[in-house]
Amino acid sequence: MTMINAYDPASGTNLAGSEPDMIMRRQNLLGPAYRLFYANPVHVVRGEGVWLYDPDGKAYLDVYNNVACVGHCHPHVVAALTKQASLLNTHTRYLHETVLDYAERLLGYFSAEIGHVMFTCTGSEANDLALRVAKAHTGGTGFIITDFAYHGVTEATAGMSPSLGPAMVLGEHVRKVPAPDAYREGGRDVGAVLADNVRKAIDDMRANGIKPAGLLVDTIFSSDGVFTDPQGFLSGAVDAIHESGGLFIADEVQSGFGRTGERMWGFQRHEIMPDLVTMGKPMGNGHPVAGMAARPEILAEFGQRLRYFNTFGGNAVSAAAGMAVLDIIEGEKLRDNARVVGAHLRSGLESLALRYPIIGDIRSAGLFVGVxxxxxxxxxxxxxxxxxxxxxxxxxxxxLISAAGPSANILKIRPPLVFSIDNADLFLTALDETLAEVGVS
Amino acid sequence: MTMINAYDPASGTNLAGSEPDMIMRRQNLLGPAYRLFYANPVHVVRGEGVWLYDPDGKAYLDVYNNVACVGHCHPHVVAALTKQASLLNTHTRYLHETVLDYAERLLGYFSAEIGHVMFTCTGSEANDLALRVAKAHTGGTGFIITDFAYHGVTEATAGMSPSLGPAMVLGEHVRKVPAPDAYREGGRDVGAVLADNVRKAIDDMRANGIKPAGLLVDTIFSSDGVFTDPQGFLSGAVDAIHESGGLFIADEVQSGFGRTGERMWGFQRHEIMPDLVTMGKPMGNGHPVAGMAARPEILAEFGQRLRYFNTFGGNAVSAAAGMAVLDIIEGEKLRDNARVVGAHLRSGLESLALRYPIIGDIRSAGLFVGVxxxxxxxxxxxxxxxxxxxxxxxxxxxxLISAAGPSANILKIRPPLVFSIDNADLFLTALDETLAEVGVS
Known part of the structure; x- marks a missing residue:
């Protein structure tokens, strides 16, 4: 979520060739809380597959957007949306089959322990719901997150998102631990270090009269800097939170839906079993659908005492969009593609690292890459x-890519899952040229 | 938001002719937090205009759904969704015109003091954002709501939604005041009573070291029981919160977009000017789009210190859906329709009240009616x-209707805005028969 060179209207630099009138209009209409990517923002009018197009018809290679996971404007998703929006679009207080068919299919991607799924519209809402459920189940209020986590924009989830910047004051019941950074931790066992830090955070909560409710982790540590290996590094931390009576909440909003290659969820790479799993961004290929899957016993208390209704969450069109995305992930074998193209991309980056010492580390799982x-x-x-x-x-x-990490020095490379070997080669060539131009060697 | 006779699987009553297998399947998949409308839940497969259809092709008159404000599956909305989803669906960190055109058009429905609009996916997110903005601007944390308010399902907004039930514990910084109930307050000036109660709540906050941040009010008091008159009853309360340094936040999620007849927003009936306005349900006719409009000076602090990015909020398809809804509200003169058909409906209800003493009070504004x-x-x-x-x-x-109020004794009548005189007559006939059958006179 880290922003590189958000456009600064005061400086107004680098805007030759961009759309200054549109930027001014945007600031006038949307106000000061919005940010744009790049010193020279990109104006897009069309998307198709891995490509975005500007008004002059120039194509941009999208190597960053994991929302359009099956490719921009995939016709099967558009057809599903159109068909369902023409037929019925209503909420979950009437019976309709679409949401049940989708729920059943989605739960098929989890092992049997995860028995229920609930629908929201955004990953923020999914994480917010998970926090509420964890509090209801445990009776605790304390949450542990990583140092530079991002979990959402609601009051509760923004309060657990230190990556939103120093002005984002975290709650008194929130404790931060360093993400498992095998690059900077040198030869230490980052899993053991993480578990130890989680235990210390639990002790600190208890010393302050706070009962632990959960450990909330983006299983690929996207904002912290993309930490993928060694596989299994989360298991000690999960044991630690469970011993304290708290839950393990896997935030799969960025790492889910085949992104990491071969398997569906980021947590599966670490052979752990979450109590709650949240999902979002790629789930509807841009349609606002998100959700939370849960172990049934953990939902019981919340469900009985508090119930939940999200007006648009799980409506018939959202469910149809989600179903179409699953169709494509399966039909186009996108997990395999993420694995194969991800490996090719990584190998190309490793070759670049031989020539550019500025590349300190390459971390990846499927098509989620940090450099x-x-x-x-x-x-x-x-x-x-x-x-x-x-x-x-x-x-x-x-x-188009972006950067991550507290020092914004990690290239965040996260293309649609339909990214091809040719696309990867095109990216690698452009990166090679750019690194040469930047001239740090 | 009050639920009438949510289906109770333990009793299993009244299910002859309904879909018991589907209900069981639903409970197995979605878990215990979901509720259905009616003792005998309705299974829908198709929607068109004011009608919903079950699998046998039987038509249900929808007199409740304000999400499908321009009618279920309106072809203009479907066409706009299809066109934009085929062309481009991306977020607000790239420049795209759709969101700006929509923002400009939407702001045209406010007076000049309201200069910016930000986009979210749900009314919950819009209210949650408004709370964050109010806190950033005022430096306060205290909020005043009504006794049986509903403002959302995020941690922060659920904590300001006592209508979610007694298990929903409100925050220490939240104070409740009775809604302006001219029926039960007898001949008192409910506006003066409300203002007085707001002042007392502010005093109580201050006595407890809490700085006021805002008064958050659904301007038609939907969950409290639909309170519409006398017009102007909010002005004293708004003055009171302003004198305290807090903001007035108008929650237009239910009352907005022409629902109350003639004018676009519920607050306009009371000749007041909010600092922040939140919008949701009808905004995209079922597509998940919502937003918050603001006085620019109030956004400044939040925008500079905290910024805001909502992945799907204001994406190109959401903006296109929102624009299509505005096209139809204008093109089909739906505010006029709400006024005219609302008056006809009210007159019919008044006739029924002559024959059924169970009708204690009728309150309405346009097509938002409480009986x-x-x-x-x-x-x-x-x-x-x-x-x-x-x-x-x-x-x-x-x-199809529902009920509202802390005693769930207020019929909540809130049909799509395309509801016709004939539809109203059909409803009145059915209500007449039902009241006769219920047999309380």
Missing amino acids: ELVRCRASKEPARDETARVVNGLRERRV | ELVRCRASKEPARDETARVVNGLRERRV
Whole structure:
């Protein structure tokens, strides 16, 4: 979620060739809370597959958007939306089959312990609901998150999203632990370190009269900097929260739906079983649908005492869009594609690393890739400014990525799952040129 | 939001002719937090205009759904969704015109003081954002709501929604005031009473070290029981919160978009000017789009310090759906229709009241109508059970409404805005028969 060079109206630099009138109009209408990507923002009018097009018909390679996971404007999703929106679009207080068919199919991607799924419209709402359920089940209020986590924009989830910036004050019941960073932790066992930090956070809560409710983790640590390996590094932390009576909540909003290759969910790479799983962004390929899957025993208390109704969540059109996305993930074998193209991309990045010492580390799972840029491989000094130059330089080559991490020095590479070997090669060539131009070696 | 006779699987009563297998399947998949309307839930497979259809092709008159405000599956909305979903569906960190055109058009429905609009996916998210903005602007944390308010399902907004039930514990920083109930307040000036109660709530906050942040009011008091008159009754309360340094937040999620007849927003009936306005349900005719409009000076602090990004909020398809709804509200003159048909409906209800003393009070603005049922007009004892029988009796006549208020004794009548005089007559006939059957006179 880290923003590179949000457009600054005061400086107004780098806007030759962009759309200054549109930017001004946007600020006038939407106000000061919105940010744009890139020093030279991109104006898009059309999307297809891995491509976005500007008003001049110029194509941009989308290497960042995991919402359009099956490709921009996939005709099967559009057809499903159109058909269902023409037929019926209503809520879950009447019976309709679409939401049940979708729920059943979605639960098929979990092991039997996860028995229920509830629907919301956004990942923020899904995480917010998970927090409420965890509190109702445990009777606790304390949550543990990672240092630079992002979990949403509601009051409760923003309060557990330190990546929103220093002005985002976390709640008194929230404790942060460092993400499992095998690059900067040197040779230490990052899983053991994480478990130890979770235990310390639990002890600190207890010392302050706070009962633990849960450990909330994005299982690929996207905002923290994309931490993928060694597989299994989460198991000690999950044991620690369970021993305290708290729940393990897997935030799969970014890592879910085949993104990490082969399997459906990020947590599956670590051979752990969550109590609650939240899902969002890619779930409807852009249609606002999200959800939370749960172990039934954990929902019981919340369901009886508090009930839940989300007006649009699980409506017939949302369910149809979600179903179409699953059709495509299966039909186009997108998990295999994420694995195969992800491996190719990684291999290409490793070749670039032989020529560009600025590449300090490459971390990936399927088509979720983080490339950490450093000024010096020995000191690992974050190459923040250089990373911004790379992201903006790629944009000038019409290749769209972003950056992550507290120092915004990690290239975040996360294309639609239909990304091909040719697309990957095109990206690698553009990155090669950009790194050469940025001139840090 | 009050539920009448949510299906109770333990009793299993009244299910002859309904879909018991589907209900069981639903409970197995979605879990215990979901509720259905009616003792005999309705299974729908198709919607068109004011009609919903079951699998046997039987038509149900929808006199309740304000989400499908321009009618179920309106072809203009479907066409707009299809066109935009085929072309581009992306977020607000790239420039796209659709969201700006929609923002501009939407702001045209406010006076010049309201200068910005931000987009979310649900009314819950819009209210949650408004709370965050109010806190950032005022530096306060205290909010005032009404006794049986509903404002959303996020942690923060559910904590300001006592209508979710006694298990929903409100925050320490939340104060409740009685809604302006001119029926039960007898001849008192409900506006003055409300203002007085707001002042007392502010004093109580201050006595407890809480700085006021805002007064959050659904301007038609839907869950409290639909309170519409006398027009102007909110102005003293708005003055009171402003004097305290807090903001007035108008929750237009239910009352907005022409529902109340003639004008676009419920607050306009009371000649007041909010600081923040939240919108939702009818905004996209079922597509998940919602938003918050604001005075620019109030957004400044939040925008600079905290920024806001909602992945799906204001995406190109949401904006296109919202625009299509505005096209239809204008093109089909739906505000006029709400006024004219609302007046006809009210007049018919008044005729029924001459014959059925159970009708204690009729309150309405446009096509938002509350009919309070009482066991005795003198004592005004709430006719809770009878109201449930009326709602379920209408359902057996394939006419869909619900009930509101802390005693669930107020018929909540809120059809799509395309409801016609003929539809109203059909409803009135069914209500007449049902009241006769219920047999309280």
